[in-house]
Amino acid sequence: NLSGQKRSLCSGCIATPSGHPITTTIIMLSMRDNRSGGIALICGAISGIITMILHPVSGGGGHVVTAAQFEKLAALLTGVHVLAIIGIPFLFLGALALSRHLEMGSRLALAGLVIYSLGLVAVMIAPAISGLVGTGVLRKMVAHDPGSDQWRLLMEYNFLINQAFAKIFVVASCAAIAIWSFLMVKGRRVSIALGVYGLLLAPVIVMPMMSGSLSLDAHGFGLVVFSQAIWLIIAGILLIRTNVALQPVAHG
Numbered sequence: 001n002l003s004g005q006k007r008s009l010c011s012g013c014i015a016t017p018s019g020h021p022i023t024t025t026i027i028m029l030s031m032r033d034n035r036s037g038g039i040a041l042i043c044g045a046i047s048g049i050i051t052m053i054l055h056p057v058s059g060g061g062g063h064v065v066t067a068a069q070f071e072k073l074a075a076l077l078t079g080v081h082v083l084a085i086i087g088i089p090f091l092f093l094g095a096l097a098l099s100r101h102l103e104m105g106s107r108l109a110l111a112g113l114v115i116y117s118l119g120l121v122a123v124m125i126a127p128a129i130s131g132l133v134g135t136g137v138l139r140k141m142v143a144h145d146p147g148s149d150q151w152r153l154l155m156e157y158n159f160l161i162n163q164a165f166a167k168i169f170v171v172a173s174c175a176a177i178a179i180w181s182f183l184m185v186k187g188r189r190v191s192i193a194l195g196v197y198g199l200l201l202a203p204v205i206v207m208p209m210m211s212g213s214l215s216l217d218a219h220g221f222g223l224v225v226f227s228q229a230i231w232l233i234i235a236g237i238l239l240i241r242t243n244v245a246l247q248p249v250a251h252g
Contacts, residue, residue, distance in 0.1 A: 048228075
């Protein structure tokens with residue numbers, strides 16, 4: 001019976017050493033990737049939230065701090081920015097899993113991943129400038145002449161570089177979230193409601209920032225991080241709970 005032999009041969013061809021058919025094994029791996037990616041997405045978002053909660057806020061008014069207080073402040077500045085950098089690989093791994101899950105052949109999900117990766121590079125540089133370079137400059141200011149105009153100019157330059165990379169991150173991350181959200185709504189995958197939220201989130205953040213009504217200080221950037229974290233955490237939870245339906249595969 002040729003048909004029976006063919007079925008037998010095909011069954012042997014798609015079996016793995018563990019006895020699972022290749023199609024089932026691929027689906028199991030995909031579900032495992034979704035779970036790991038969802039956890040990574042949540043961890044990355046939480047690291048951003050903790051960073052902004054602990055981030056010192058300038059009080060203004062020319063308040064004078066002691067040397068001991070300055071060292072505590074410098075340690076806090078360094079710590080929160082290092083935490084932000086640590087969360088970046090988790091965000092990338094989560095975004096990778098989400099992009100793979102949303103991929104529908106148009107490569108839009110991949111485009112979202114590329115754009116988001118650009119934003120992650122920018123947001124890696126921004127805290128490095130503020131928390132590592134900025135803290136070093138402040139220490140030199142305290143050790144030499146804190147009132148010198150050249151030190152103030154240097155800190156202003158440091159701040160402007162930080163703001164430039166922060167803006168790149170905001171635009172890139174919002175664009176990526178908008179792309180993934182569009183795919184959620186179009187393909188009815190993950191969550192349509194989350195997709196609608198993401199589509200509304202991008203212009204609500206980017207337009208005020210471009211117009212100057214939303215500044216990226218600790219409060220403004222914190223608002224961006226929290227609003228995006230809501231989307232990322234929900235996407236991560238839904239990614240963990242995703243059940244990939246078995247689909248028949250035609251064998252030659």
